[in-house]
Amino acid sequence: MSLHRLRTLSTTRWSQLTSTVPKRHLTLPTSYKYDPSFVRLVDVSPRDGLQNERTPIPTPTKITLINKLTALNIPVIESTSFVSPKWVPQLSDAAAVMQGISKKEGTSYPVLTPNLKGLERALELGVEEVAVFPAVTEGFSKRNLNAGVEETLGRFGDVIAKALENGVRVRGYVSVVLGCPYEGDVSPSSVARVAERLFKMGCYEISLGDTIGTGTPNKMRELLKAVCQVVPVENLAVHCHDTYGQALGNIYEAINFGVRVVDSSVAGLGGCPYAKGATGNVATEDVLYLVHGMGLRTGVDLNEAVKVGNWISGELGRKNASRVANALTAKL
Numbered sequence: 001m002s003l004h005r006l007r008t009l010s011t012t013r014w015s016q017l018t019s020t021v022p023k024r025h026l027t028l029p030t031s032y033k034y035d036p037s038f039v040r041l042v043d044v045s046p047r048d049g050l051q052n053e054r055t056p057i058p059t060p061t062k063i064t065l066i067n068k069l070t071a072l073n074i075p076v077i078e079s080t081s082f083v084s085p086k087w088v089p090q091l092s093d094a095a096a097v098m099q100g101i102s103k104k105e106g107t108s109y110p111v112l113t114p115n116l117k118g119l120e121r122a123l124e125l126g127v128e129e130v131a132v133f134p135a136v137t138e139g140f141s142k143r144n145l146n147a148g149v150e151e152t153l154g155r156f157g158d159v160i161a162k163a164l165e166n167g168v169r170v171r172g173y174v175s176v177v178l179g180c181p182y183e184g185d186v187s188p189s190s191v192a193r194v195a196e197r198l199f200k201m202g203c204y205e206i207s208l209g210d211t212i213g214t215g216t217p218n219k220m221r222e223l224l225k226a227v228c229q230v231v232p233v234e235n236l237a238v239h240c241h242d243t244y245g246q247a248l249g250n251i252y253e254a255i256n257f258g259v260r261v262v263d264s265s266v267a268g269l270g271g272c273p274y275a276k277g278a279t280g281n282v283a284t285e286d287v288l289y290l291v292h293g294m295g296l297r298t299g300v301d302l303n304e305a306v307k308v309g310n311w312i313s314g315e316l317g318r319k320n321a322s323r324v325a326n327a328l329t330a331k332l
């Protein structure tokens with residue numbers, strides 16, 4: 001199906017689908033407007049990238065990372081999580097991080113909120129965007145959120161409603177969309193069901209998380225076909241971990257399908273504490289190289305992104321996981 005046809009179809013479906021959705025979630029910054037020639041990057045390195053680090057990372061390092069990503073002109077920087085510090089101790093300084101960063105007009109700094117308690121902490125600090133993150137499978141849901149899928153959707157429904165009441169945008173993740181570490185294969189229709197629920201509850205965007213990176217481009221295409229029946233492609237993002245080296249192929253497929261929001265992590269930082277062996281997100285530097293190579297814009301300078309990736313890798317005492325960054329650095 002051509003991109004034009006897909007977009008025409010999805011626009012019609014968009015009006016049908018959004019007729020029952022609270023209107024407030026549709027008021028988005030102009031930079032969020034769907035533009036086929038522009039890919040909006042959501043850099044999740046301060047949150048997804050750092051949450052799994054064993055050694056405590058100093059709060060000033062996290063703040064400097066976010067400020068450097070801001071200076072790169074990344075439009076959305078997922079900054080931290082207001083989750084239970086018992087579950088993710090590395091991000092227990094969430095409040096200090098949010099108070100310490102220098103926010104730029106037009107840049108968004110969403111945070112993860114697993115429940116109303118997390119949302120209240122975030123609201124006290126004046127956050128403008130939060131993210132909720134149910135999974136598709138019972139196994140992953142119980143390990144990550146200590147509750148089954150239906151129970152977490154109920155909790156997230158409360159979080160979304162309260163966030164919208166307070167004028168806060170909500171992004172919705174769906175985890176383990178292309179494979180679960182506890183249950184194996186995941187059907188596209190089960191992902192579509194969770195994505196539709198989140199969208200109807202008021203999430204302005206649904207990010208499809210290949211949490212353990214087992215997806216391949218064919219599976220990504222089948223998934224997008226199913227999810228696009230219930231959420232317009234304009235409201236979808238992809239969040240690919242690169243554990244099996246498939247992330248760029250999956251993103252290429254998603255972009256050709258019409259998706260224009262890609263989550264990534266500078267230097268490929270990251271991993272999920274509740275998905276054993278999961279490596280980082282796809283590296284921001286690698287996504288920039290791919291997207292610019294497809295003739296699309298991001299507003300971000302690749303060489304400057306490489307500097308930020310190399311800096312944070314140095315702070316963490318490791319090699320930059322981006323192949324593009326390493327190739328470009330070798331030429332210096």
Ligand SMILES: CC(C)(COP(=O)([O-])OP(=O)([O-])OC[C@H]1O[C@@H](n2cnc3c(N)ncnc32)[C@H](O)[C@@H]1OP(=O)([O-])[O-])[C@@H](O)C(=O)NCCC(=O)NCCSC(=O)C[C@@](C)(O)CC(=O)[O-]
Binds near residue numbers: 144274
């Ligand atoms: C959902 C819970 C809280 C349930 O965890 P629980 O233990 O069932 O919660 P609880 O309500 O029984 O509370 C336990 C304790 O935590 C406290 N607590 C409770 N909530 C909060 C809060 N918000 N902020 C601060 N404290 C909190 C609460 O007050 C209590 O403290 P105590 O009374 O024992 O001193 C827990 O399971 C949790 O925090 N899970 C988050 C796990 C997580 O962050 N995982 C990684 C992110 S998901 C991910 O990476 C995937 C994604 C998004 O990237 C997409 C993809 O790749 O697919």
